Amino acid sequence: MFEAIAFYLFAALTIVMFSITVMTKNALYAMSALAAGMIFISGFFFLLDADFLGVVQIVVYTGAVMALYAFGMMFFDSTRDIKEKNPSKKVVFLLSGMTAVLLVIIVVAPIISQKVTPLYPMLENVGNAEAIGIVLFTKYLVPFEVAAVMLLVAMIAGIILASKQMDESLTLIEDEEIEKKAVQ
Amino acid sequence: MITLSHYLIVAAILFAIGLVGILRRKNLLMLFFATEMLLNAVNIGFAAVSKFYGDLTGQLFAFFIIAIAASEVAVGLGLLIIWYKRRGSIDLDTLQTMHG
Numbered sequence: 183m184f185e186a187i188a189f190y191l192f193a194a195l196t197i198v199m200f201s202i203t204v205m206t207k208n209a210l211y212a213m214s215a216l217a218a219g220m221i222f223i224s225g226f227f228f229l230l231d232a233d234f235l236g237v238v239q240i241v242v243y244t245g246a247v248m249a250l251y252a253f254g255m256m257f258f259d260s261t262r263d264i265k266e267k268n269p270s271k272k273v274v275f276l277l278s279g280m281t282a283v284l285l286v287i288i289v290v291a292p293i294i295s296q297k298v299t300p301l302y303p304m305l306e307n308v309g310n311a312e313a314i315g316i317v318l319f320t321k322y323l324v325p326f327e328v329a330a331v332m333l334l335v336a337m338i339a340g341i342i343l344a345s346k347q348m349d350e351s352l353t354l355i356e357d358e359e360i361e362k363k364a365v366q
Numbered sequence: 367m368i369t370l371s372h373y374l375i376v377a378a379i380l381f382a383i384g385l386v387g388i389l390r391r392k393n394l395l396m397l398f399f400a401t402e403m404l405l406n407a408v409n410i411g412f413a414a415v416s417k418f419y420g421d422l423t424g425q426l427f428a429f430f431i432i433a434i435a436a437s438e439v440a441v442g443l444g445l446l447i448i449w450y451k452r453r454g455s456i457d458l459d460t461l462q463t464m465h466g
Binding site: 186200240302325 | 450
């Protein structure tokens with residue numbers, strides 16, 4: 183009963199928040215609505231007994247990713263409304279819906295058509311975080327290390343890209359001058 | 367009673383909203399937001415399948431997807447900042463430099 187109430191509440195809130203993100207003209211509203219939607223999605227994870235994933239969703243997505251977006255938006259003019267020209271909305275909505283349904287069918291069809299047996303079953307009297315840790319550090323150790331290296335490379339790349347020629351404004355000079363300065 | 371299909375339908379709706387965002391918006395920052403929505407919708411699907419089939423693999427894949435999303439944001443925002451410094455706007459139409 184409570185599970186159903188929580189599910190429908192989180193579903194409605196998430197859909198509303200993400201719709202605001204897609205539809206609004208203001209970048210700041212979009213970012214705030216997206217952060218709220220991420221928090222509500224962590225509610226889904228707690229409902230699904232994926233406690234570790236819910237905590238990671240709050241900490242990494244809402245804490246780190248949205249903070250990074252908020253920091254990046256300081257570089258952009260975020261208060262100005264975005265002017266966009268959209269040729270035909272109906273086609274876009276139709277195509278999006280059809281693509282989403284098609285993708286879900288592609289993913290679900292093999293699950294329904296054959297008997298699925300768990301590869302790493304959830305054990306009794308083992309907590310969710312502990313179980314994930316056991317599987318992650320025994321079966322998925324190499325992907326985990328690769329993900330760690332990827333995060334390091336992305337961090338260094340982000341620092342280098344954002345701090346490139348930080349001492350001058352690149353909007354006030356032409357492309358040729360930038361290339362000339364890069365050669366020197 | 368909430369079943370697997372309930373969760374998959376919600377994930378599909380969120381995925382559709384994200385796709386609308388990707389196809390509709392011309393602002394590159396909004397495109398990034400829409401990408402995050404797609405990744406989150408897929409994560410819900412993974413976690414739901416993981417619970418209703420009693421398998422931990424779905425949760426692990428969702429975990430790796432979150433790691434990929436974090437690194438994507440780091441590199442993507444760096445590129446966006448460089449583009450904004452050069453052009454003064456992050457409109458998608460300004461990216462069309464190779465007309466051939």
